[in-house]
Amino acid sequence: MLIQKLRLQKGWSQQQLADLSGLSVRTIQRIEQGQPASPESLKSLAAVFEIPFTDLKEPAMSATEITPLPHPPENESAEEILALRHVRKLKGFYIHLAQYLIIMLALLVINLLTRPQYLWVVWPALGWGIGVLLHALRVFERWSPLGAQWEKAQVEKRLGRKL
DSSP, X not given: OHHHHHHHHHTOOXXXXXXHHTOOHHHHHHHHTTOOOOHHHHHHHHHHHTXXXXXXXXXXXXXXXXXXXXXXXXXXXXXXXXXXXXXXXXXXXHHHHHHHHHHHHHHHHHHHHHOTTSOXXXXXXHHHHHHHHHXXXXXXXXXXXXXXXXXXXXXXXXXXXXO
16 A cells, blocks of 8 residues: 555556566556565665665555655656666567567578478467567557556546546
């Protein structure tokens, strides 16, 4: 609950907090539902919220004890951190794409040298290609069914506000 309150104070979605902390959205969801978090996850969240690790470690902290959070340091704003995370995701996609192309080319050569009458290489290319396509859609933000917009709409709905 504390993590959720801190996140909402900052105006971040679960996806944004996950991007800033390096944790998965599912981990953020679990922690916000009250499930125990690993010390590494809590340290990451404490760094993002710029509060001591011990403040997150103590479960008895109430909402009245939450003090306003300072602004991010001048040298690294939340936008810069999000941009860096996006660039890392983009790099990961390009590495994935390069691996796909190199391995599929190698499999094509093996296929043509061993059994040219039957192109079995089409099946792994198709299967892995779907994975690469889904990765691209996610990185380039073309398809994210439970993304930041959905989260914002659900928060507004839960709070009883009109969109």
